[in-house]
Amino acid sequence: MTLIWRYLLLSIIAVKCKAGGIVDLNGQWHVRDTKRHYSDISATVPGGIYTDLMDNNVIGNIFYGYNDVETNWIPENEWTYYKNFTVNEEMLSIDNVNLVFEGLDTYARISVNGKRVGVSQNMFSRYVFDVKDNIKLGVNKLEVRFLSPIKTSQAMADKQKYVVPPTCPPTEYRGACNANMLRKMQASYSWDWGPSFLSVGIWKDAFVEYFNESTIRYIGTEISADKDNWYLDVDVYFAPKGWLKAARVEGTLDLDIVGLISIKDISLEVGENPEGEYIYTTTVTVSKKEVNMWWPNGYGGQELYTLWAKYKSKYGDESTKSVRVGFRTIELIQESLGHGGGLNFYFKVNGLPIFMKGANEIPLDILPERGQDRDLIKTLMETVKESHMNMLRVWGGGVYESDYFYDLADEYGILIWQDFMFANAMYPVDTDYIFNVKQEVRHQVNRLRSHPSIALFAGNNENEIALRQNWYGTEPNYTVYYKDYVELYVKTIQAEFKRITRNRIFLFSSPSNGDVTVKEKYVAKNPGDYKYGDVHFYNYDSDPWDSTLYPVPRFTSEYGYQSLPSLNSLWQATSNPEALTIKSDFIDHRQHHPDGNDQLKSLIEFNLKLPDESHKNYLKAFIYYSQIVQAVGIKMQTEHYRRYRSILNKDRLGNTMGALYWQLNDVWLAPTWSGTDFAGNWKMLQYFVRDFFAPDIITGFINDKRVLEIYVVSDSLVDVSNVTASITIYNWNCLNPMHTKNLLVDMKSGKSNLIKSLSTDKYLSKQRCGTIEDAKNNCFFYLSLSHNGNLLVPKNYVFPAPLKNSSLVQPKVKIENVTQSNVNIFDITVSTDNIALFVWLETDVKGKFSENGFVLVDSRKNVRFVSEYQTSLHDLQKSLTITNLLDEQFFYSKSVSSAMTASISIIVFCVGFNFVYK
Numbered sequence: 001m002t003l004i005w006r007y008l009l010l011s012i013i014a015v016k017c018k019a020g021g022i023v024d025l026n027g028q029w030h031v032r033d034t035k036r037h038y039s040d041i042s043a044t045v046p047g048g049i050y051t052d053l054m055d056n057n058v059i060g061n062i063f064y065g066y067n068d069v070e071t072n073w074i075p076e077n078e079w080t081y082y083k084n085f086t087v088n089e090e091m092l093s094i095d096n097v098n099l100v101f102e103g104l105d106t107y108a109r110i111s112v113n114g115k116r117v118g119v120s121q122n123m124f125s126r127y128v129f130d131v132k133d134n135i136k137l138g139v140n141k142l143e144v145r146f147l148s149p150i151k152t153s154q155a156m157a158d159k160q161k162y163v164v165p166p167t168c169p170p171t172e173y174r175g176a177c178n179a180n181m182l183r184k185m186q187a188s189y190s191w192d193w194g195p196s197f198l199s200v201g202i203w204k205d206a207f208v209e210y211f212n213e214s215t216i217r218y219i220g221t222e223i224s225a226d227k228d229n230w231y232l233d234v235d236v237y238f239a240p241k242g243w244l245k246a247a248r249v250e251g252t253l254d255l256d257i258v259g260l261i262s263i264k265d266i267s268l269e270v271g272e273n274p275e276g277e278y279i280y281t282t283t284v285t286v287s288k289k290e291v292n293m294w295w296p297n298g299y300g301g302q303e304l305y306t307l308w309a310k311y312k313s314k315y316g317d318e319s320t321k322s323v324r325v326g327f328r329t330i331e332l333i334q335e336s337l338g339h340g341g342g343l344n345f346y347f348k349v350n351g352l353p354i355f356m357k358g359a360n361e362i363p364l365d366i367l368p369e370r371g372q373d374r375d376l377i378k379t380l381m382e383t384v385k386e387s388h389m390n391m392l393r394v395w396g397g398g399v400y401e402s403d404y405f406y407d408l409a410d411e412y413g414i415l416i417w418q419d420f421m422f423a424n425a426m427y428p429v430d431t432d433y434i435f436n437v438k439q440e441v442r443h444q445v446n447r448l449r450s451h452p453s454i455a456l457f458a459g460n461n462e463n464e465i466a467l468r469q470n471w472y473g474t475e476p477n478y479t480v481y482y483k484d485y486v487e488l489y490v491k492t493i494q495a496e497f498k499r500i501t502r503n504r505i506f507l508f509s510s511p512s513n514g515d516v517t518v519k520e521k522y523v524a525k526n527p528g529d530y531k532y533g534d535v536h537f538y539n540y541d542s543d544p545w546d547s548t549l550y551p552v553p554r555f556t557s558e559y560g561y562q563s564l565p566s567l568n569s570l571w572q573a574t575s576n577p578e579a580l581t582i583k584s585d586f587i588d589h590r591q592h593h594p595d596g597n598d599q600l601k602s603l604i605e606f607n608l609k610l611p612d613e614s615h616k617n618y619l620k621a622f623i624y625y626s627q628i629v630q631a632v633g634i635k636m637q638t639e640h641y642r643r644y645r646s647i648l649n650k651d652r653l654g655n656t657m658g659a660l661y662w663q664l665n666d667v668w669l670a671p672t673w674s675g676t677d678f679a680g681n682w683k684m685l686q687y688f689v690r691d692f693f694a695p696d697i698i699t700g701f702i703n704d705k706r707v708l709e710i711y712v713v714s715d716s717l718v719d720v721s722n723v724t725a726s727i728t729i730y731n732w733n734c735l736n737p738m739h740t741k742n743l744l745v746d747m748k749s750g751k752s753n754l755i756k757s758l759s760t761d762k763y764l765s766k767q768r769c770g771t772i773e774d775a776k777n778n779c780f781f782y783l784s785l786s787h788n789g790n791l792l793v794p795k796n797y798v799f800p801a802p803l804k805n806s807s808l809v810q811p812k813v814k815i816e817n818v819t820q821s822n823v824n825i826f827d828i829t830v831s832t833d834n835i836a837l838f839v840w841l842e843t844d845v846k847g848k849f850s851e852n853g854f855v856l857v858d859s860r861k862n863v864r865f866v867s868e869y870q871t872s873l874h875d876l877q878k879s880l881t882i883t884n885l886l887d888e889q890f891f892y893s894k895s896v897s898s899a900m901t902a903s904i905s906i907i908v909f910c911v912g913f914n915f916v917y918k
């Protein structure tokens, strides 16, 4: 499937030469280790050693059990990939024959017919090797020998004049050392959410290209606008004749976008560009009337226009390449708020300030070749779009993702915060390393910059703050590491970036203080300052559901909590029932975050009371509760940031304009921060994301004076007047509301508005919830917003006391009925006899529920399930289960009151407005 796509892609968008062509090298290869314990193993390109060894049953599924550590002999070896290819007469007669690798992971020696044609040392660079003098008519032998990444990392570390820390990850990561020495996916050495798999292989397309004079390598575009026109700067990059040997590229170049054709005679000389590049640059003017704009998800369409470039050389070479252009402008605004108030930090797209809603993407798979899988990418990007996100951060410890990933981001309106691949480390700056990085920047920036989704590039993840806060013991030699920092991110990466692009957004690090980081000479005094730039915020020591404890920054580019994947998912990583207890070696093995499970337990216990640890369903409860705490914690924090979108507090903190939670996806089944697990199942968080990122929300929290503040936040483009906000009070023991207050309010476009403040305890007491001291334990608030009877926002709720203190009642929640209305659509009726919390539907059938993890306040509710494939009603019903916070599988009916320290366990009577508490 993947392969077919690659062939298609090659023939469509890659180079098409009249005098020349391509020999595809994808498909079947062979691999052996240097010691020849394994030889003639069939291999696939694009691919990698773990995939090949799995496919040949040399090793088992690496994602299963303890196979991550049991296969760690693989990167100790050297692996040689080899293949024969055929050379014809035409290739011999033509001037340029190159071996092209779109991705080699990582250190390799490449030879043709036994002669070395080049080496590779960066998995993020494209390698083009001149093989003209090494080929012969007929069968040619190609070999790519990969060095051991473990040994190479060590050897590079040994070569450094001084230690470039960190050397090894914490022991809990069960990972490999010296990640920073190789230009290789940093997470493949392990992370606190992922295993170590130091893969080697040809992880992207490979081919031989031959042409007489030149061919188009990249089209890079830059866009600007005035009142009437778009100005598209087009840079067409040519491969030089004779592989950097010749003097000029000559011929004609046709450019076409929306029917605007300009035929140009070109004559480019080497020497015009000191880097030896041949670039033809022109500006195409497109009238604004002729095209539609490109907008982020939720703000309009994502119209894309194809820009074709067709080159005809003087001697008959032809090559065609295209990119898709979206007409949009993007600015990062950092303007003074005055009075020592710092700087704003927000994005304007097409002149409109937009609150960035999204997540951090970690590598799509721990094996880079698997991260290219189109189905995987599509499913994930659909989740992103469906979850109302408009930005994803491609985090600096992974890879620059595939073309298809960015194509979908273009199509779905997902802006990309693109890190350069440097994360949580100091890095070397020797001449080779710097040269290596420069090639990487050049290739990736040119490959990616035309995508309208690309919003900005950032130098690294957390390295500025790590240096400033001495995370790796660099303090005694600060000036040494500071100088290196500037060398790498300022003098190399930013310099190369600026040379290639024009007026693009570049940040040095995340978190950083933006302009103030620059002013403070690239390592700010406090890179996490709430008054500048973006921040990362994690706190595992206090109540995750207490909104008053969250910071008020301009933009939060990381925040989150862990949870465990469901049992259904975990069974895909083990078959041993004994592995599925919270204290098992297996769970411990997969919990890489130091003290992670204890932290999770204490985070749960701020608000919930777990069943007894000896309970047979303890792990199940722990998993479900961890997902609740994560989902609600991230929901509360996100709503907090959204409430601050147009509010500046007395300390001039606020105007928050971005919330990117950590983390979107997973690379194995383990306790991690993800919303979607490695089996593709949505955790409770992912269902909540769809609601808390909805364009308009109603949200409330109880401030430190115990005042309930209720806000309406609108990201919509138009104001709506006279919408009805309903504040309903429920007693925990009754489905009939105690009281409903309706308010007519205006929903203002692009604003957060405080619509009501209520003195919580007094108000609840007045609604017959009990004494002023006790009322908060007996009742809760339920919020909605409607217009002409139509619900405008996801319903929301506020708990006035920790749930473990509240007088919850064990409900009887049931699946009443399931009906099938289509081959993959099912309607589920659930029922309850009392308020039910975090009602969770689950099934083995792959698919999504229209709602999940909801608070049930109606005796009946319909939920739709859409399966990913055709399924029978019987198959769905077989595995469909329903769980609630006080489920009988965790708490026997009688013990509920003590379990949740409830004061009521039996509903005596319940008649809504007439109910008198106690």
Ligand SMILES: *[C@@H]1O[C@H](CO)[C@@H](O)[C@H](O)[C@H]1NC(C)=O
Pocket (backbone or CB within 6 Å): 030, 082, 083, 084, 139, 141
């Ligand atoms: C490559 O070709 C040579 C000579 O024809 C042959 O001996 C060898 O087996 C081939 N290798 C592969 C991997 O096909």
Ligand SMILES: *[C@@H]1O[C@H](CO)[C@@H](O)[C@H](O)[C@H]1NC(C)=O
Pocket (backbone or CB within 6 Å): 019, 094, 095, 212, 213, 315, 316, 317
């Ligand atoms: C290649 O270019 C040379 C001039 O550099 C020309 O004489 C020759 O005909 C061209 N060959 C082909 C196959 O186009």
Ligand SMILES: *[C@@H]1O[C@H](CO)[C@@H](O)[C@H](O)[C@H]1NC(C)=O
Pocket (backbone or CB within 6 Å): 162, 163, 476, 477, 480
């Ligand atoms: C770091 O500092 C220590 C102690 O001040 C010194 O001995 C060492 O040479 C320094 N290393 C570098 C790389 O400057």
Ligand SMILES: *[C@@H]1O[C@H](CO)[C@@H](O)[C@H](O)[C@H]1NC(C)=O
Pocket (backbone or CB within 6 Å): 721, 722
């Ligand atoms: C909103 O309601 C008020 C009072 O009911 C009314 O005077 C006003 O015209 C309404 N506005 C709109 C836009 O409907």
Ligand SMILES: *[C@@H]1O[C@H](CO)[C@@H](O)[C@H](O)[C@H]1NC(C)=O
Pocket (backbone or CB within 6 Å): 801, 802, 805
């Ligand atoms: C919850 O209950 C505990 C124990 O009764 C009490 O100490 C604590 O103050 C309560 N918390 C709140 C927020 O009411």
Ligand SMILES: *[C@@H]1O[C@H](CO)[C@@H](O)[C@H](O)[C@H]1NC(C)=O
Pocket (backbone or CB within 6 Å): 816, 817, 818, 819
């Ligand atoms: C389930 O729903 C279907 C379709 O609405 C209905 O015909 C059937 O009677 C219902 N069954 C039960 C047990 O409620």
